[in-house]
Amino acid sequence: MKRGWCFLLLWLLTPAWALAAELTGVRSRADAGNVRLVLDLSAPVKYKIFSLKNPYRLVVDIESTHTSKALSMPTTGMVKSVRAGKQQGGDLRVVFDLSSQVTPTSFLLKPQGAAGDRLVLDLGASTTPVKATTRSAGHQPQSKPKPQRSVVTRSVRDQPQRSVVIVIDPGHGGVDPGARGKNGVREKDVVLGISKELARLINKQPGMRAVLTRSDDRFIELSARRRMASKQHADLFLSIHANSFTNSKVRGSAVYALSQKGASSAAARALADKENAADLLGGVDLRGKPDLIKSVLMDLSQNATQESSLALAEKVLNGLSGVNKIHRNHVQTAGFVVLKSTSVPSVLVETAFISNPGEEKVLGSKKGQRKLASAIFKGVQDFVELDMALRLANAPSRPEISYEVRPGDTLSQVAQRYQVSLSRLRSVNSLRGDRLLVGKKLRIPTVAGI
Structure with missing residues (x-):
């Protein structure tokens, strides 16, 4: 017994x-x-x-x-x-x-x-x-196996399928410069450069489309960034940042995913607190509006989305390992507000330490930005090709977006905002020129091939 x-x-x-x-x-x-x-x-x-x-x-x-x-x-x-x-x-x-x-x-x-x-x-x-x-x-049967x-x-x-929409969120911007290196390089500038290059690489890839939450130096509330991802029917969400620390010797890349159960380390918790405070610089105090945050949560605690976010983070981290030292050799988790609205795989990428003189130099150069963007793209591409292929093959076509023209809008601005070519925007809306009337509703094509 x-x-x-x-x-x-x-x-x-x-x-x-x-x-x-x-x-x-x-x-x-x-x-x-x-x-x-x-x-x-x-x-x-x-x-x-x-x-x-x-x-x-x-x-x-x-x-x-x-x-x-x-x-x-x-x-x-x-x-x-x-x-x-x-x-x-x-x-x-x-x-x-x-x-x-x-x-x-x-x-x-x-x-x-x-x-x-x-x-x-x-x-x-x-x-x-x-x-x-x-x-x-x-x-x-063992004798004469017959396929x-x-x-x-x-x-x-x-199979006919829509493009994978990847929303890229360059952190900070406008009145919020983010971290600053000893030589004056600002986080908001370098992450915008990396994000634009990443968007360019994604848009060159058939079946993938990138959308930037900002394409210039402007301040955008964290909740607005999340709403943009939802409006664009994002399949993936990447928030791009540069890290900083009091010890200038610390260096390396890191990738974070959302945690509803607490941070994976004290450093991850501190980083989340720092990034979540961005809205305070723009005059938006989210600390006094817990209901606002709760209202936009899309139940990211569901295991499927969390697991997908971790899988995406692992692939991006693996891509970055080919071009830079990895600060932590595994994916970190913490309660990042900017990741909380989307029910799609979402990660926050800390490309390098702007507080490290060597990495500040890399971040501030076009060559360095292209290198980091290419590494992130590799991770995204691996995730899309191997982890999302089956889900997207059977997914319904994304509904078309309608946009109402506002005072000051130009057709080129609308095209840039939604990452659509001018010729295609004219075609689907039967426009002969670029003149827009305030209040007119434009059809924004979002399905591959449209």
Whole structure:
């Protein structure tokens, strides 16, 4: 009896990853223009596969699986490389980078001889769209394994879908200069430069669209920044800042996500207090208006949004690690007011320490700003391509925005505000010129291709 209780206790104390399957390796073989990929596993699995375009990739999500080593394989046919990453919930995502679109078929093989469980993917050149696959751990017959030709993947990018809207919020502005370096570089200026470059990179990417909360040196209340994200039907929200500290030797980049349960560290709490005080400089005392803040909360405490924010933060932090020292090697959390209104993945990026002379120089230079923007873009792109693809493929088209012309508005200002080309704005509103009448309602296209 005691032995039974001991076994039960050991089972309960065993970490979840130890009970899950392990991906131990990937093998490949090319034959007559086709490629066979074999994923070696320690146990039967459930899996799902789908493909992406721009660039071409084949994605395999394997339930309750981990890998203890970096995957690698030589270029084989249309398969250029492989990479893997842990997903929320304990699943493993394996991504094969391809040189062309493929039509994959898949099946599972149970252990035989020295070989263990295997997931087999056969890739052939694709000429038509294909459907989605979700397969269970049931094995195919051992003799003559027959791929299920009727169960294949559908390219997410083949489905009509809207652009991913990414709202970029350059911190501070106007009467609020933010932090200042010893050589006079101001946070509000450098984060605007980084944000504009980030927006440029995003807008060059098919299927992605950037919107800036401010494109010049002006003060915007924190609540107004949040409302703008909601009005633009944002899919992601990034608030861009530069850090500062009394010790000028402190340096590095950091990424923060919202926490409803308290800050992850005293430093994170102090930073949130500093950033949340921005409205006081503009004459807006949010401390006396708790109901205002509560009214715009979109229940970011929901696990799905919090997990997505953390996933986005991790990818942005990983991107920044390629160009700068990381101040903290994990995502920090705190109660940032500017992140509290959106029910979409939202992060606050502290690009570098403006109080550090070396990093102040980087922040103040165009080259440094481009470098940091490129690193943030890499993280955003990774998140959008791998974490949002399925959700956006099935998401409804974003409704069109209506804007009422105000005194002093020009067509170019409206186009810049909503990141729409002048020609497209004229076209959807049947305008022959750029003259606007006060009170006229303009249609603002927000769906990809419109």
